[in-house]
Amino acid sequence: MEIFGTWLAAFFTLGIISFLYKDNPWYKVSEAIFVGISAGYWFVISFWDNLYGKLYIGISEHGDYMLLVGAVLGFMMLLRLIPKIGWISRWPLSFVVGSISGFYLMNYFSSNVMAQVQNSILPFFSSSYGQPMFSASFEQIVGNIVVVVGTFTGLVYFFFSKEHKGAFGGMAKVGIWVIMITFGASFGYTVMSRMSLLIGRMDFIFGDWLGMIQ
Amino acid sequence: MRREIPLIITAVVGFVYVIQYFIPHYPFNNLNGWFSDWFSIIGACAIWLGALNLMRISFDKVYKKRRDWGYSIIIILSFALIVVIGFGGGRDFRDLGTNFDWLYRFIYTPLSATMFALLAFFVASASYRAFRARNLEASLLLVAAFFVMIGRVPVGDALVTKVAGLISLPIPDAVLPSKIATWIMNYINAAGQRAIMIGIALGIVSTSLRVILGIERAHLGGE
Amino acid sequence: MMKQDLIVYLGVLILALVFYFVITEPVVFSPTVSLILIGIIGLVLLYILIKTIRGQVFGRRTVFLFVGIAVVLPFFMSIRQDIKLSPEVEELYNAVMALQPGSKVLVSLDYDPPSAPELQPMAESFFLLCFRRDLKVIVMGLWPQGPQQAELAIQKILDRPEMASRNIRYGIDYVNLGFQTGNEFVIQRMGGSFRSMFSTDYYGTPYDSLPLVRNITNFNNIDFSFNLSAGYPGTIEWVQVAVDRYGVKLGAGNTAVQAPQVYPYLRAGQLTGLLGGLNGAAEFEKVTGVLGKGTKFMVSQSFSHVIVIAFIIIGNVAYFMGRKQETKKKQ
Numbered sequence: 116m117e118i119f120g121t122w123l124a125a126f127f128t129l130g131i132i133s134f135l136y137k138d139n140p141w142y143k144v145s146e147a148i149f150v151g152i153s154a155g156y157w158f159v160i161s162f163w164d165n166l167y168g169k170l171y172i173g174i175s176e177h178g179d180y181m182l183l184v185g186a187v188l189g190f191m192m193l194l195r196l197i198p199k200i201g202w203i204s205r206w207p208l209s210f211v212v213g214s215i216s217g218f219y220l221m222n223y224f225s226s227n228v229m230a231q232v233q234n235s236i237l238p239f240f241s242s243s244y245g246q247p248m249f250s251a252s253f254e255q256i257v258g259n260i261v262v263v264v265g266t267f268t269g270l271v272y273f274f275f276s277k278e279h280k281g282a283f284g285g286m287a288k289v290g291i292w293v294i295m296i297t298f299g300a301s302f303g304y305t306v307m308s309r310m311s312l313l314i315g316r317m318d319f320i321f322g323d324w325l326g327m328i329q
Numbered sequence: 330m331r332r333e334i335p336l337i338i339t340a341v342v343g344f345v346y347v348i349q350y351f352i353p354h355y356p357f358n359n360l361n362g363w364f365s366d367w368f369s370i371i372g373a374c375a376i377w378l379g380a381l382n383l384m385r386i387s388f389d390k391v392y393k394k395r396r397d398w399g400y401s402i403i404i405i406l407s408f409a410l411i412v413v414i415g416f417g418g419g420r421d422f423r424d425l426g427t428n429f430d431w432l433y434r435f436i437y438t439p440l441s442a443t444m445f446a447l448l449a450f451f452v453a454s455a456s457y458r459a460f461r462a463r464n465l466e467a468s469l470l471l472v473a474a475f476f477v478m479i480g481r482v483p484v485g486d487a488l489v490t491k492v493a494g495l496i497s498l499p500i501p502d503a504v505l506p507s508k509i510a511t512w513i514m515n516y517i518n519a520a521g522q523r524a525i526m527i528g529i530a531l532g533i534v535s536t537s538l539r540v541i542l543g544i545e546r547a548h549l550g551g552e
Numbered sequence: 553m554m555k556q557d558l559i560v561y562l563g564v565l566i567l568a569l570v571f572y573f574v575i576t577e578p579v580v581f582s583p584t585v586s587l588i589l590i591g592i593i594g595l596v597l598l599y600i601l602i603k604t605i606r607g608q609v610f611g612r613r614t615v616f617l618f619v620g621i622a623v624v625l626p627f628f629m630s631i632r633q634d635i636k637l638s639p640e641v642e643e644l645y646n647a648v649m650a651l652q653p654g655s656k657v658l659v660s661l662d663y664d665p666p667s668a669p670e671l672q673p674m675a676e677s678f679f680l681l682c683f684r685r686d687l688k689v690i691v692m693g694l695w696p697q698g699p700q701q702a703e704l705a706i707q708k709i710l711d712r713p714e715m716a717s718r719n720i721r722y723g724i725d726y727v728n729l730g731f732q733t734g735n736e737f738v739i740q741r742m743g744g745s746f747r748s749m750f751s752t753d754y755y756g757t758p759y760d761s762l763p764l765v766r767n768i769t770n771f772n773n774i775d776f777s778f779n780l781s782a783g784y785p786g787t788i789e790w791v792q793v794a795v796d797r798y799g800v801k802l803g804a805g806n807t808a809v810q811a812p813q814v815y816p817y818l819r820a821g822q823l824t825g826l827l828g829g830l831n832g833a834a835e836f837e838k839v840t841g842v843l844g845k846g847t848k849f850m851v852s853q854s855f856s857h858v859i860v861i862a863f864i865i866i867g868n869v870a871y872f873m874g875r876k877q878e879t880k881k882k883q
Contacts (some may be wrong), residue, residue: 269524
């Protein structure tokens with residue numbers, strides 16, 4: 116079964132890679148199986164882990180009857196499949212949107228705004244708060260200045276309510292440089308990531324399947 | 330009723346989450362717990378909705394014999410296969426060595442992994458055809474990408490030290506590609522990402538507030 | 553189906569059969585052969601550069617071919633690379649090493665097989681380090697595939713000879729709580745009670761029947777947390793909820809695509825260490841002293857980066873030469 120499985124996996128791997136040559140039936144078959152299998156995978160997992168493991172066990176064994184409200188809301192969600200009464204799904208949907216909004220409002224503000232602002236404004240000459248004066252290395256000092264200036268000018272660049280002219284325009288210009296370097300770094304990392312995934316697949320083909328790698 | 334009740338639900342739930350951030354005590358901690366549980370169950374049902382919808386579309390395509398309907402049959406069959414095996418396996422359906430585990434390792438994993446691995450080819454081809462140092466901004470982008478790409482793999486440092494060794498030029502540690510890449514990531518990248526992060530967060534905060542207050546109603550759709 | 557397609561399929565099949573049945577031993581190139589191959593690739597790239605300068609644009613299939621070669625060829629070369637530690641990786645390692653034996657570590661695997669080449673080596677070396685240090689590991693996932701990937705990683709680690717004497721037992725030394733839907737709300741709920749979110753573990757065993765977690769109520773009982781993330785939900789959500797609200801100490805391993813985005817958290821001290829992409833995995837393998845796939849793949853990674861850079865340079869040289877010629881013509 117293992118050998119058959121490996122051959123099957125190789126068949127599908129090459130099927131997807133065949134797209135590089137052109138869109139062809141081998142690719143399309145592999146793609147269709149991928150769509151079906153992954154939808155089914157999520158379907159099964161969400162049943163056992165959630166609807167059974169959490170909802171059913173929660174009610175039947177722990178007597179947590181409040182979970183029934185969730186079950187009703189979940190059922191309403193499924194009614195979307197019936198066009199005539201599909202509007203009922205707006206109830207659970209509005210619950211989801213409300214939850215996310217309330218949750219994000221505070222989390223994003225505290226973690227991504229307040230914490231970031233607080234941690235941009237660091238002591239110039241000491242390595243961190245409470246440390247003696249001049250304990251920071253040269254690299255740290257320069258780095259701290261770069262972070263403060265970079266963050267501030269980057270934000271200035273995103274501020275479109277005022278025309279980018281004069282000193283403000285100058286700051287926005289520095290801001291765009293910082294953003295560009297950031298994008299460059301992200302691009303470099305993206306290349307790294309994509310190549311890693313390909314390396315993983317090729318390792319399977321030449322190693323696990325063909326047995327050509329040590 | 331079709332609009333008012335959803336608006337009330339959104340507002341109440343949103344407010345509860347905001348309040349419990351400041352007052353994580355009774356009754357808000359209980360409400361928070363219940364809401365999180367319900368959210369989780371709705372999430373599972375949303376997954377079912379997506380999967381069932383896919384089946385509906387696929388059956389429709391087969392029934393009406395639309396273009397490429399044969400592939401829809403494959404979608405339905407593979408969905409049915411994993412669902413039957415998954416449900417039939419009982420609570421231990423995914424233990425190592427089960428049929429479900431076999432499907433996961435030999436079909437699901439190679440298909441999904443290769444799908445994403447394909448992007449490697451396209452990102453490389455796009456770099457060759459479109460990545461040009463047309464002006465200062467583009468050049469900065471290019472130079473940063475260069476240092477990160479070469480600095481994050483061992484070959485960068487190896488090349489620099491080898492070339493420097495050939496012309497017997499002493500290379501200080503600080504200018505090795507790996508050090509430059511680390512510096513870019515930890516300082517300039519951190520600054521730029523932080524600016525983007527703060528900008529996005531402020532956008533999310535204002536949108537969330539509009540949603541909770543009922544000013545933003547796009548999620549309710551048209552009548 | 554076109555006749556041409558069939559011929560291509562047949563060709564691939566024959567090639568595969570030849571590789572499978574004829575080449576039964578692993579192929580290893582000697583250093584000389586490797587150098588010659590690298591030289592040939594360099595020459596072909598030079599040829600492409602000259603052609604591009606003369607105005608010929610190579611199709612994407614040429615680039616595809618080179619990427620394929622750059623990734624595959626290094627598998628057969630015996631090249632050693634010196635991997636250097638970055639401060640982010642060192643910070644994570646030090647944080648784990650500072651934990652007392654018996655400390656409880658929560659590991660959330662939030663990724664699926666596509667990201668496994670980058671994250672699986674991190675998971676393996678992290679589990680190994682934990683078991684070696686006698687740390688108690690609690691596994692979970694915000695992605696359904698996460699706990700399944702964890703099983704594969706743990707199984708691989710437990711199969712190592714050095715683990716046999718340690719007698720690592722499920723339920724006592726490690727537990728897999730499985731997956732729950734709800735993204736960041738799962739983390740939020742865990743802040744109040746783990747039990748309410750995970751009534752049963754991955755195998756359906758009730759929470760209270762597991763000796764390791766029986767006495768764990770919430771994050772207060774967790775000494776360190778580690779998150780392997782490939783996107784949403786992942787490290788960002790763990791920082792926002794577990795770290796900033798419940799004061800959990802968190803280290804992370806990210807895919808390279810996501811890693812740059814979490815650097816602000818790292819700088820702000822919201823993250824204790826970061827492994828970014830395959831490079832991070834290789835560095836962590838180096839520091840833990842277990843050379844696995846992360847290290848093995850780094851040679852291919854190096855080559856592929858060089859090829860991408862080479863193509864960017866070719867494209868740019870051609871662009872500038874073309875521009876120069878245009879201005880000359882205008883004059």
